[in-house]
Amino acid sequence: MASLPYLPHTDADVRAMLEKAGVKTLEDLYADVPAKFLKKGPYALPPAMSEQEIREWFSSLEAQNARLKVFVGQGAYDHYTPSVIPYLTQRSEFLTAYTPYQCEISQGTLRYIFEYQSMMCALTGMDVSNASMYDGPTAAAEAMKMCVSCTRKKNTVLLSRALLPHVIKVVETYAKFHGVTIGLIDAPEGETSLKALQEALTEDVAGVILPSVNRYGIVEDHTGFADAVHAAKALMVEYCDPSALAVVKTPGEWGADIAVGDGQSLGLPLCYGGPYVGFMAVKKDYMRKMPGRIVGQTTDKEGRRVFVLTLQAREQHIKREKATSNICSNESLMALWVTIYLSLMGPEGLREVNRLSSDGAHYLYCELLKTGKFDEVFPSKPFLKEFVLKPKEFPGLMQKRLEEAGFFAALDTEEGYVTFCVTEKHGKAEIDRLVSVIKEG
Amino acid sequence: MKYYDKLVFELSKEGRCGFSLPLNSFPSGAELPAALRRESALELPEVSEPDVVRHYTNLSQMNFGVDTGFYPLGSCTMKYNPxxxxxxxxxxxxxxxxxxxxxxxxxxxxxxxxxxxxxxxxxxxxxxxxxxxxxxxxxxxxxxxxxxxxxxxxxxxxxxxxxxxxxxxxxxxxxxxxxxxxxxxxxxxxxxxxxxxxxxxxxxxxxxxxxxxxxxxxxxxxxxxxxxxxxxxxxxxxxxxxxxxxxxxxxxxxxxxxxxxxxxxxxxxxxxxxxxxxxxxxxxxxxxxxxxxxxxxxxxxxxxxxxxxxxxxxxxxxxxGRDHIRKVGQYAVLSANYIKESLKDVYKLPIEGVCKHEFVFDGLVNDGAREGVPGATTLDVAKRLLDYGFHAPTIYFPLLFHQALMIEPTETESKETIDAFIEVMRKIAAEAAVDPEILHGAPHCTPISRPDETAAARNPILKYQDA
Missing domain, CATH: 3.40.640.10 (Type I PLP-dependent aspartate aminotransferase-like (Major domain))
Incomplete structure (x- = not known):
């Protein structure tokens, strides 16, 4: 069997420690556990592997996964990750640190979270951001709970049908157990209908969750939405792709009260769905109702600028069942990815990422229509990097051809459309090749 | 660890660039309608790649991690990360x-x-x-x-x-x-x-x-x-x-x-x-x-x-594998009991007997309290540990004891590290007995001293733009 290099104990160490502990054997340390609960016989686990064997095993597993060029988004976007980010986030002072409760030896973590909060506020146009949440859908679920807790005696939250499918499913799960009624607002023309919203805004509605850029990739026009929602004394939540917020109207500009979404599009690897990083930013009025950790600036005894976890009276370790949420661990290291990404990109880099993605997507859209194999679904609706088309043939065959040619694209949706997404990672030649695969079918 | 004061926003200079993207080879796509476009300025920093690397390296140097030193942190198992x-x-x-x-x-x-x-x-x-x-x-x-x-x-x-x-x-x-x-x-x-x-x-x-x-x-x-x-x-x-x-x-x-x-x-x-x-x-x-x-x-x-x-x-x-898993549990428990027995004469142990992977002390046996000088608290002990290069234990939890100090060593710490920790814990107990003021003022050797947490909560500054 392979040895285990993570345990420093020698036999002499064990003997000396047992003696001090006042017992004879390691088994004696479990004398308080009823004998019937002590596991007898070996565990049904494989034999211990050496590091070399582990490396080889994972390399064989890795080889069983397809390596495709990704032309699908739907909440997980294949944007480019600058090499600086994994390099810096692997620094063990960040990677192996605990939650920064001991601020005197955690200023590194606390400072980058403060920068992260500042950047998320800048992107969303909101006043206060928390230190991160698990992912976009859970951030939306927390926003759903917040709507109910911020309004009096109201218990319904409305979701746009144009939100990404996984966002709706997670919010519905949380709502079912939290005792909140969910209503769905139609999006008949490819974007959330103001008329449908107004009809659904009954007295019991505590909040409304709307997509900034929706499941069809369409940039929604929310003119008049905030007025309607606020007139009904409800809160407006915008679910956003933070990368797109460099160019599209922000939740702050639309008059939203809460902005949520997934920071994955800001340089995080796809990694089969996680770890990603949910974000939440709110108007100042709702600061004390916000879930999750928050970092604030203060001074130390010498008067130096320092950073601490603050407003902790909202949190579970202080308030227990009366806390604003049960969240404890979040996605701190992924918030660092986002912070470094945004530092590198700056305002111009992020706009350029959007320009490249959008220009590529519009080129692909036109070329796909030229093949004659698709119908337009929502002609004239504005989009950025993602769009849907209606395939004239059964999409399964097309998808198979694409996979064989090295592409993950044309994923079918619940509505019978196929969805495409282009990022700055895809050049014109690659898109031409994808189109030719479809054309040849 | 050294104190470093910058925020990335303070390194920003208009026109500086930290990204490298491919040339745009596409015909220009559709512009977003004006009503859907962002109007407000985007207040992100403009910094170069070397600026970013140095800034975050400096930030990391104000952090403690498992690779830096020992976390005797109850309730959160902080073992070595392979x-x-x-x-x-x-x-x-x-x-x-x-x-x-x-x-x-x-x-x-x-x-x-x-x-x-x-x-x-x-x-x-x-x-x-x-x-x-x-x-x-x-x-x-x-x-x-x-x-x-x-x-x-x-x-x-x-x-x-x-x-x-x-x-x-x-x-x-x-x-x-x-x-x-x-x-x-x-x-x-x-x-x-x-x-x-x-x-x-x-x-x-x-x-x-x-x-x-x-x-x-x-x-x-x-x-x-x-x-x-x-x-x-x-x-x-x-x-x-x-x-x-x-x-x-x-x-x-x-x-x-x-x-x-x-x-x-x-x-x-x-x-x-x-x-x-x-x-x-x-x-x-x-x-x-x-x-x-x-x-x-x-x-x-x-x-x-x-x-x-x-x-x-x-x-x-x-x-x-099936070969080593048992040692994880056993050594974690062994280390906890070893520390408990080595310190219970100077820290109050409310419940005697064999513990599992962690245990809780209820403050110092002699906190040094005297006329006009309050005794050293669990918080003081925790902060003083930082001076000696250890992370603090979890404190004031569980809520059953007023001065709870919760220690969990894990199985990946050597006897030498644990002995050094025990020695420091005894030294701190001795300091408290002689002069609790040393502990009240701790930490003394970290990049920053104790923060004003009340001010942070009363007047929240939660983003760069607020400061």
Whole structure:
């Protein structure tokens, strides 16, 4: 069997420690556990592997996964990750640190979270951001709970049908157990209908969750939405792709009260769905109702600028069942990815990422229509990097051809459309090749 | 560690660029209609790549991590994070997988989930696991959803309360509240265990179940678990196991064998994945066979949970294998008992006897209090430890003792490190007895001194633009 290099104990160490502990054997340390609960016989686990064997095993597993060029988004976007980010986030002072409760030896973590909060506020146009949440859908679920807790005696939250499918499913799960009624607002023309919203805004509605850029990739026009929602004394939540917020109207500009979404599009690897990083930013009025950790600036005894976890009276370790949420661990290291990404990109880099993605997507859209194999679904609706088309043939065959040619694209949706997404990672030649695969079918 | 004062925004200079993107080879696409365009300026820093690298390197140097030194941190197992785990998680064949790819394209990833499911079932005695939850508290919430789903599917709709011991982690009652359950507290006995007599009258047709941590947050095994399980099951409730304290049972005993129906594990504690300054974690939830059908409708995260974390934990399990897993639990418990016995003459030990992976002191035996000078508190001891190069223990938790100081050494610290820690703890106790002011002023050797937390909460400055 392979040895285990993570345990420093020698036999002499064990003997000396047992003696001090006042017992004879390691088994004696479990004398308080009823004998019937002590596991007898070996565990049904494989034999211990050496590091070399582990490396080889994972390399064989890795080889069983397809390596495709990704032309699908739907909440997980294949944007480019600058090499600086994994390099810096692997620094063990960040990677192996605990939650920064001991601020005197955690200023590194606390400072980058403060920068992260500042950047998320800048992107969303909101006043206060928390230190991160698990992912976009859970951030939306927390926003759903917040709507109910911020309004009096109201218990319904409305979701746009144009939100990404996984966002709706997670919010519905949380709502079912939290005792909140969910209503769905139609999006008949490819974007959330103001008329449908107004009809659904009954007295019991505590909040409304709307997509900034929706499941069809369409940039929604929310003119008049905030007025309607606020007139009904409800809160407006915008679910956003933070990368797109460099160019599209922000939740702050639309008059939203809460902005949520997934920071994955800001340089995080796809990694089969996680770890990603949910974000939440709110108007100042709702600061004390916000879930999750928050970092604030203060001074130390010498008067130096320092950073601490603050407003902790909202949190579970202080308030227990009366806390604003049960969240404890979040996605701190992924918030660092986002912070470094945004530092590198700056305002111009992020706009350029959007320009490249959008220009590529519009080129692909036109070329796909030229093949004659698709119908337009929502002609004239504005989009950025993602769009849907209606395939004239059964999409399964097309998808198979694409996979064989090295592409993950044309994923079918619940509505019978196929969805495409282009990022700055895809050049014109690659898109031409994808189109030719479809054309040849 | 040295003090470094900059924020990345303060390095910004108009026109400076930290990105490198391909040339745009496309005909220009459609412009967004003016009404949909962002109008406000985007206040992100403009910095070069070297600026960014140096800034975050400087920030990292104000941080303490497991690779820096020892975390005697109760309630959060801070063991060594193996480096092969990081290498595995970074493999492009995993990192490049889109979460919506179908099973035929992700055979390797699915195999990881299958093997992890088998391994965790073997380690815990549970039947099957869901990997969607992204952290421990997220796992608790998911587990409670499964508990409620079980009762709902049986048409047993009156079970709206969950029993939580007074020693429980704060996340337990908070998760119950998020799940729409009312919390009923059960008291602990003088010996730190659940008061079974106090539990009995709480049980009835309105009880969904009980949440337990075993060993509990005092590091003590709940010796009456068999009776508790039988009582709770007898009233139609289920038993939830908070896996935060699974480490001492690794390779020794299994929650599934004790009657627990649902549990979560913290892969970022027990299974060696790094804490990342507060995440990402992973909190898979295991259930007994009769609860298998309650899982599918419960969707608690966007895709498949934190796959990158699951990969790391799988690498760790392969390194342990059936050969070494027992040593994890045993050495963790050995180290805790060794520290406890080495310090109990200078720190108050409220409950005698063998502990598991952690234990709780209730302040100093001699805190140095005298006329006009308050004694040294647990907070003071914790802050003074920072001066000596150790992370502080968890303090003022559990809430059962006023000066709680909770120590968990884990199995990956050497006897030399532990001895050095014991020596420092004794030195601090001696300092307190002579002059508690040394401790009141601590830490003295860290990049910053104690912050004004009251000012931070009273006048919140939560972003650069506020300052």
């Amino acid at each position: 480096k092969i785990n990081e290498e595995v998680a970074a493999l492009q064949g995993f990192a490049g997988l889109h979460p919506l790819m179908h099973a035929g394209l992700t055979k390797g990833a699915l195999r990881v989930y299958q093997e992890m499911n088998k391994a965790l079932a073997a380690i815990t005695g549970m039947y099957t696991f869901t990997f969607d939850p992204c952290a421990g508290a997220h796992g608790e919430l998911t587990g409670l959803m499964i508990m409620r789903q079980y009762h709902m599917m049986r048409g047993d709709l009156g079970r709206t309360k969950v029993i939580v011991p007074d020693s429980a982690h704060g996340t337990n009652p908070a998760s119950a509240a998020v799940c729409g359950l009312e919390v009923v507290e059960v008291k602990s006995l003088e010996n730190g265990r659940i008061d079974v007599e106090a539990l009995k009258p709480l049980l009835g047709p309105d009880i969904a179940g009980i949440m337990m941590t075993n060993p509990n947050t005092l590091g003590l095994f709940e010796t009456q678990i068999e009776e508790i399980a039988s009582l709770v099951h007898g009233c139609g409730g289920l038993l939830y196991y908070d896996g935060a304290n699974m480490n001492p049972l690794m390779g020794v005993a299994r929650p599934g064998d004790m009657g627990f129906d649902i549990m979560h594990l913290n892969l970022h504690k027990t299974f060696s994945t790094p804490h990342g300054g507060g995440g990402p974690g992973s909190g898979p939830v295991g259930v007994a066979k009769h609860l298998e059908d309650c899982i599918p409708d419960i969707r608690v995260s966007g895709f498949h949970g934190n796959f990158g974390v699951i990969l790391r934990a799988y690498a760790y399990i392969l390194a342990l």
